Amino acid sequence: MGRLFGTDGVRGKANADLTPELAMSVAVAAAHVLAEADRSHPPLAIVGRDPRASGEMLEAAVVAGLASAGATVLRVGVLPTPGVAYLVGETKADFGVMVSASHNPMPDNGIKLFAAGGHKLPDDIEAKIEAAIEANNGGWTRPVGAAIGRVHDLLDGADHYVKHLVASTPHPLAGIKVVVDCANGAPADVAPAAFSEAGAEVVVINAEPDGLNINDECGATHLESLQAAVVEHGAHLGIGLDGDADRCLAVSAAGEVVDGDEIMGILAVAMHEAGALTDDTLVTTVMSNLGLRIAMREAGIKLRETKVGDRYVLDELRASDLALGGEQSGHVVMPAYATTGDGTLTGLHLMARMAATGKSLAELASIMTKLPQVLINVPVSDRAAVASAPAVKAAVAEAEVELGDTGRVLLRPSGTEQLVRVMIEAATAETAQRVAERVADVVRAV
Known part of the structure; x- marks a missing residue:
């Protein structure tokens, strides 16, 4: 078997590369590898998905696989990836599974796994899961009778996640008018609710997922409709999320794109001034613009670089106990509040900086000059x-x-x-x- 896990879980064209059979095998192997061997009760798993049509099929396969391995499953339904990660930690689950292909087009899908606490899996654990699939596919000793896993729906998971997001916001958003593009994806309910409860006036676009329109000419990978809507509604900014809301890009009042580097620069300066930027260090990948490096140096902030991929940013943040990192693409991680990139969280903190300073997004972003x-x-x-x-x-x-x-x-x-x-x-x-x-x-x- 070739390498199954990529830089962000298992991903491919649904029902062709990523089949229900493969999804079930991954789930069974994950249950065996990630659950502690000497537990006195069944392992607990959180399962969520984005709204693409194939997610219904693959979620069913994942849940069946977990239950067949004796795991208790809490099914949270459609929820952003960072929401699933948060609930893994909040419920003290042994692990979590998110069925999503993030910003990829609708025909694709994927499986992301989270360890206890809601953290992404390290390479060696993914390798163990792959090895377990290859060695034991179809040959697991299966529980029977009362030992078979049970499946429950966690109906208030989204509410808990929204409350967590709002509680993290460092300044009320009163006076901020924002257009949020939900990419016809998982954040369609959660992001507008969080922004509104934090005090912002919210205009919502692309928040009618039908299983087929996720990321379709909308969201963080297609900002044109958001740019137009911000200008049309006279909003202070726009927030563009992707299909599973683990990334965020922004648009200024004039309709200009503010990318992940600029967002990280704004948040790093805010945290630096508040004394919350551990070791005065921001973690970025090698793809971040030289302009960010120059701006951070002038602000007294150090940069630490990793390979391309948010998982490497996450690894460095955890290893060095740092407070902020991310990618130019809009994956921004604040470990004090999230174990992975969280676009809704990023948007809240970006607007909080605007509200606290009274400055426009364009003014805040002007701290750095992007080099061509x-x-x-x-x-x-x-x-x-x-x-x-x-x-x-x-x-x-x-x-x-x-x-x-x-x-x-x-x-x-x-x-x-x-x-x-x-x-x-x-x-x-x-x-x-x-x-x-x-x-x-x-x-x-x-």
Whole structure:
């Protein structure tokens, strides 16, 4: 069996790559690996999903698999991924399962697993689950009679999650008018409720999920309708969530996009001023814009970089007990309130900063100036070999000398495809494009 888990759980086209049979196998293996062996009662699992049509089928398979392994299941229904993670910790469950493909299009789906406390699984535990599937698929010793797991619905899970979100908000949102784009996904009820209860005036768009329209030209990956709605309604800002609400991007009153780097910069400065930014350090990935690094240095804030992927940000936050981290794509993590990226939480804290300072989102975002960034994906036959080739290394070194302190070169093999990614930042878009094309040409030649 090839590597089953990607950077964020098991994901693929529903009923083709990710079948009910595979979902059941993952659930059974997870129940055996994640539950403590010497418990005096059955392991407890939280199960949630986003509203895409295939989630109904895959949720049923996951629940059946868990119950067949003797686990007690609390089914929370449609809920954002960070809501499921929160409830795993709140209920003291042994683990949790979220059926979602996040920002992916509707035909895809996925399975995300959370350990006790609501934390994402480390690589070695995912490897154990994969090994258990391969070694025991169809061969588990199954409980019978009263030992078979029971299934219950946790009807007030969303209410508990909303109360938690509102309680975390550091300043009332009175006077803030926000448009929230719910991506026709899991946050359709939760996000508007949280924003409203925290005091904001809320205009809601793309909050009518029908199982087929999740992420369809809406949400954090398609901000055009949000930009138009913010201007149309005269709102102070817009919040764009994705299908499972683990990421958040924003839009200013003028309709300009405020990305994850800018959001992290705003929140880092706020926490720094409040004395809440542990070790005055922000955790980002290598893809964060050089402008963020410059702005944080000027604000007296240190940056710590990780590989691309929110799981690596999470690992660093936990290992070093730090208070804020995230990605340019809008995954923002505040461990004091969440164990994973939470778009609704991010939106609340972003608006709280606006309310506390009386400044517009554009004013707050102006603390950093984004450098032009060009990314070229070059198809290759062997991504690792090409990325480490002497000619490619020489081209990167030459580009670094040319850009000096005014730019940055990042060349890395893709983690999932046979691609080498060439990213250049420079003082001007023309320079970034020219240098990126030159390095990409060398990659193609190799």
